Amino acid sequence: MARQNKSLSEAEAKEVRLNPPYILNTFQAAALLGKSVRTVREMFHEDGFPMKRGASAKSEMYVVRDDLLTYMDGNGSLVHDERS
Numbered sequence: 872m873a874r875q876n877k878s879l880s881e882a883e884a885k886e887v888r889l890n891p892p893y894i895l896n897t898f899q900a901a902a903l904l905g906k907s908v909r910t911v912r913e914m915f916h917e918d919g920f921p922m923k924r925g926a927s928a929k930s931e932m933y934v935v936r937d938d939l940l941t942y943m944d945g946n947g948s949l950v951h952d953e954r955s
Contacts, residue, residue, distance in 0.1 A: 878908075891936050897922075900934050904943065 879887065884902035887895070891903050900922070901908045912932065915922040921938035924930050 893936050895934050895936055895939065897932050900939060903936075903939070 879898050879902050887899045887902040892899065895903060897908050897911050901911045904911065911922070914920050915932060919942065921942050922932050922934045924932050
């Protein structure tokens with residue numbers, strides 16, 4: 872089911888940065904990377920970016936945490952935060 876509230880609270884964003892879930896939606900991925908949701912969605916179109924979408928074009932985008940961190944670390948784009 873799609874998220875009704877279109878943003879994360881400051882507390883939710885901090886929790887994602889400190890203890891990211893295994894599967895992240897676009898809001899969580901943006902909080903983890905320190906980027907806007909729009910930027911993360913635009914990155915979906917980059918070659919090799921690990922963001923996935925369900926079978927329907929309207930399905931919510933998601934990414935596996937380990938795939939995202941590996942991709943971003945390899946591209947030098949990873950924002951190091953409190954977890955480092």
